[in-house]
Amino acid sequence: xxxxxxxxxxxxxxxxxxxxxxxxxxxxxxxxxxxxxxxxxxxxxxxxxxxxxxxxxxxxxxxxxxxxxxxxxxxxxxxxxxxxxxxxxxxxxxxxxxxxxxxxxxxxxxxxxxxxxxxxxxxxxxxxxxxxxxxxxxxxxxxxxxxxxxxxxxxxxxxxxxxxxxxxxxxxxxxxxxxxxxxxxxxxxxxxxxxxxxxxxx
Amino acid sequence: xxxxxxxxxxxxxxxxxxxxxxxxxxxxxxxxxxxxxxxxxxxxxxxxxxxxxxxxxxxxxxxxxxxxxxxxxxxxxxxxxxxxxxxxxxxxxxxxxxxxxxxxxxxxxxxxxxxxxxxxxxxxxxxxxxxxxxxxxxxxxxxxxxxxxxxxxxxxxxxxxxxxxxxxxxxxxxxxxxxxxxxxxxxxxxxxxxxxxxxxxx
Amino acid sequence: xxxxxxxxxxxxxxxxxxxxxxxxxxxxxxxxxxxxxxxxxxxxxxxxxxxxxxxxxxxxxxxxxxxxxxxxxxxxxxxxxxxxxxxxxxxxxxxxxxxxxxxxxxxxxxxxxxxxxxxxxxxxxxxxxxxxxxxxxxxxxxxxxxxxxxxxxxxxxxxxxxxxxxxxxxxxxxxxxxxxxxxxxxxxxxxxxxxxxxxxxx
Amino acid sequence: xxxxxxxxxxxxxxxxxxxxxxxxxxxxxxxxxxxxxxxxxxxxxxxxxxxxxxxxxxxxxxxxxxxxxxxxxxxxxxxxxxxxxxxxxxxxxxxxxxxxxxxxxxxxxxxxxxxxxxxxxxxxxxxxxxxxxxxxxxxxxxxxxxxxxxxxxxxxxxxxxxxxxxxxxxxxxxxxxxxxxxxxxxxxxxxxxxxxxxxxxx
Numbered sequence: 001x002x003x004x005x006x007x008x009x010x011x012x013x014x015x016x017x018x019x020x021x022x023x024x025x026x027x028x029x030x031x032x033x034x035x036x037x038x039x040x041x042x043x044x045x046x047x048x049x050x051x052x053x054x055x056x057x058x059x060x061x062x063x064x065x066x067x068x069x070x071x072x073x074x075x076x077x078x079x080x081x082x083x084x085x086x087x088x089x090x091x092x093x094x095x096x097x098x099x100x101x102x103x104x105x106x107x108x109x110x111x112x113x114x115x116x117x118x119x120x121x122x123x124x125x126x127x128x129x130x131x132x133x134x135x136x137x138x139x140x141x142x143x144x145x146x147x148x149x150x151x152x153x154x155x156x157x158x159x160x161x162x163x164x165x166x167x168x169x170x171x172x173x174x175x176x177x178x179x180x181x182x183x184x185x186x187x188x189x190x191x192x193x194x195x196x197x198x199x200x201x202x
Numbered sequence: 203x204x205x206x207x208x209x210x211x212x213x214x215x216x217x218x219x220x221x222x223x224x225x226x227x228x229x230x231x232x233x234x235x236x237x238x239x240x241x242x243x244x245x246x247x248x249x250x251x252x253x254x255x256x257x258x259x260x261x262x263x264x265x266x267x268x269x270x271x272x273x274x275x276x277x278x279x280x281x282x283x284x285x286x287x288x289x290x291x292x293x294x295x296x297x298x299x300x301x302x303x304x305x306x307x308x309x310x311x312x313x314x315x316x317x318x319x320x321x322x323x324x325x326x327x328x329x330x331x332x333x334x335x336x337x338x339x340x341x342x343x344x345x346x347x348x349x350x351x352x353x354x355x356x357x358x359x360x361x362x363x364x365x366x367x368x369x370x371x372x373x374x375x376x377x378x379x380x381x382x383x384x385x386x387x388x389x390x391x392x393x394x395x396x397x398x399x400x401x402x403x404x
Numbered sequence: 405x406x407x408x409x410x411x412x413x414x415x416x417x418x419x420x421x422x423x424x425x426x427x428x429x430x431x432x433x434x435x436x437x438x439x440x441x442x443x444x445x446x447x448x449x450x451x452x453x454x455x456x457x458x459x460x461x462x463x464x465x466x467x468x469x470x471x472x473x474x475x476x477x478x479x480x481x482x483x484x485x486x487x488x489x490x491x492x493x494x495x496x497x498x499x500x501x502x503x504x505x506x507x508x509x510x511x512x513x514x515x516x517x518x519x520x521x522x523x524x525x526x527x528x529x530x531x532x533x534x535x536x537x538x539x540x541x542x543x544x545x546x547x548x549x550x551x552x553x554x555x556x557x558x559x560x561x562x563x564x565x566x567x568x569x570x571x572x573x574x575x576x577x578x579x580x581x582x583x584x585x586x587x588x589x590x591x592x593x594x595x596x597x598x599x600x601x602x603x604x605x606x
Numbered sequence: 607x608x609x610x611x612x613x614x615x616x617x618x619x620x621x622x623x624x625x626x627x628x629x630x631x632x633x634x635x636x637x638x639x640x641x642x643x644x645x646x647x648x649x650x651x652x653x654x655x656x657x658x659x660x661x662x663x664x665x666x667x668x669x670x671x672x673x674x675x676x677x678x679x680x681x682x683x684x685x686x687x688x689x690x691x692x693x694x695x696x697x698x699x700x701x702x703x704x705x706x707x708x709x710x711x712x713x714x715x716x717x718x719x720x721x722x723x724x725x726x727x728x729x730x731x732x733x734x735x736x737x738x739x740x741x742x743x744x745x746x747x748x749x750x751x752x753x754x755x756x757x758x759x760x761x762x763x764x765x766x767x768x769x770x771x772x773x774x775x776x777x778x779x780x781x782x783x784x785x786x787x788x789x790x791x792x793x794x795x796x797x798x799x800x801x802x803x804x805x806x807x808x
Contacts, residue, residue: 428636501639526657
């Protein structure tokens with residue numbers, strides 16, 4: 001390492017960060033998506049009936065798996081825009097990962113109580129939290145860029161605000177009708193399976 | 203990052219994906235292969251007899267370890283062909299990892315019930331699922347390539363279809379004769395210890 | 405790989421190490437920050453009251469999450485200085501990761517006992533240990549550099565010594581007043597949310 | 607990716623492997639070293655006495671942590687020699703990781719039974735297995751190289767054979783005197799804290 005003027009050195013520190021931030025985030029995503037399986041309740045009897053009777057476990061696990069996959073894809077996609085990394089971006093990322101880390105906890109609680117109102121409402125709440133922290137992350141990623149990409153910014157904002165609203169509604173509905181609340185969560189998730197990439201293409 | 207025309211930008215996004223997809227997949231594989239040990243039942247007494255009495259635990263753990271190793275090697279090998287990554291490849295990969303994540307669950311269930319018919323049949327089912335999702339992954343990987351590699355494609359297809367059939371038979375047999383079903387799974391696995399690399403060499 | 409003279413070969417080994425050491429450390433950090441969620445106690449009843457009653461669990465989890473995030477940021481920041489890696493640096497890093505790995509253990513113990521004196525005092529002790537091992541790591545990182553960066557060194561030393569003292573006080577206070585001890589730990593942590601980067605900038 | 611002749615393509619596959627093999631191995635090492643903490647028994651009472659009474663837990667955890675650190679350092683060091691990766695090296699690596707994955711299982715068993723003869727003897731056995739698989743790995747790594755490095759080879763062989771012998775003795779001794787057997791394991795481990803790098807330097 002040759003001696004560099006301070007300005008270049010500082011830039012060096014910023015430039016090299018995204019890779020390690022990405023690697024660390026991927027580690028957390030990989031663990032969160034995998035440890036849920038540790039919590040999967042073994043059926044009480046070795047029969048197909050017993051396996052099917054645990055449907056709340058299976059449906060919760062499956063929904064959460066898709067959920068985390070969608071979050072990873074969006075995170076991955078957003079970090080294409082992250083060329084300059086500062087401390088606020090690092091903290092926004094930690095806030096995002098924190099809300100993601102609540103998914104296995106609530107998935108298990110939901111499965112254990114067989115979709116009781118409060119755990120399902122909390123599921124909607126976790127979805128909201130993930131989206132709100134994603135918005136924070138988005139703002140830091142795009143504000144940190146030298147050339148803000150206007151259409152992409154607007155698209156991101158519109159999508160995330162409407163999603164947050166829908167999950168908020170699902171949370172409230174779940175307190176009275178947990179199955180309907182859970183259905184709204186899943187329907188909203190389905191819309192995300194094919195992310196709109198117009199922001200990049202046009 | 204200098205300003206680029208949209209086409210190049212889009213390509214950039216595609217080109218940079220395989221590394222992160224690989225890293226994420228490796229994280230999941232590493233966790234899945236390792237968390238099984240967390241589920242290993244401690245022998246009830248600190249004696250060699252008690253350790254040996256838990257043979258269903260040991261044999262299930264060992265078979266699943268080899269199984270995941272084989273899946274990792276194939277995944278690794280296939281991703282050599284992945285030069286262009288699109289969203290369908292990402293989802294095919296998530297489907298593949300999902301089926302891999304079911305291995306520790308069923309391994310533990312099989313060990314706990316000492317190779318009862320239903321858990322062993324489900325083991326064959328998980329093997330099938332892993333192979334079916336691998337076929338999806340294979341199709342996306344090869345269709346995403348600019349120059350499809352015909353001999354490799356045919357070889358892959360033949361191998362995977364015949365394997366899926368054998369695991370399907372093992373699943374059905376296990377419902378009546380779990381030990382035989384488990385034996386077929388293991389025998390089929392043994393054939394994979396030395397993957398045929400002719401597709402690349404010729 | 406072409407034949408090289410011994411001196412160059414040895415340099416090669418040193419130069420290539422930081423990446424793998426970083427990747428390994430990131431893996432440990434990612435697991436430690438994520439497995440805490442596995443220990444999160446499911447509320448005994450599916451009610452909001454039951455969820456709120458577990459406040460020691462939530463507050464412990466949240467504090468430890470922030471704690472590990474701060475440690476990761478500092479580790480990340482310090483490893484910018486690590487250009488030459490020797491065995492002592494590797495061992496200092498293992499000592500640091502060891503103390504970090506005690507966090508989930510004590511977080512869970514603290515939550516389970518609802519902030520009893522001894523677990524909270526041990527929390528202060530783990531904070532101290534993390535800081536002491538960080539100092540070791542810091543010394544190895546900076547002594548391993550060809551050009552020591554004096555102002556950064558002094559800044560690091562001052563910060564870490566005063567922090568170790570504060571956590572030591574928190575540990576002792578916790579034995580009589582666990583809430584006050586825990587409060588000191590959290591207050592000291594809050595000061596770290598915005599690391600002073602003057603060492604690099606000036 | 608431009609069209610290449612088969613020979614070059616094959617080389618490509620070999621050349622790109624070490625990084626992914628390293629990353630995967632590091633993931634497994636990071637998980638193995640960290641999940642042990644999940645198994646750490648919470649003391650039955652929130653007192654220092656209760657914490658100290660669990661000394662077999664602490665001593666087992668500490669020894670295993672050092673053990674895995676030593677194994678990682680050796681693995682890391684050996685893979686500097688791995689420039690060409692073939693399928694046998696991949697399988698030798700999986701065998702090595704398998705024996706490493708048995709460490710958390712036995713550490714917990716040893717702690718739970720407070721150093722009973724059979725678990726401690728098995729600890730010696732796991733140490734042996736780790737060393738035997740390391741020898742396999744070593745052979746593949748060095749035979750895969752174009753220019754075998756004779757002095758390093760001999761040094762490796764001598765060290766590993768004598769270590770395997772000592773752990774074998776520790777295993778047998780532990781069946782009658784578990785504390786002495788465990789002491790031999792730890793003493794032998796201590797010798798490894800400073801790996802002899804003469805093989806590279808001279």
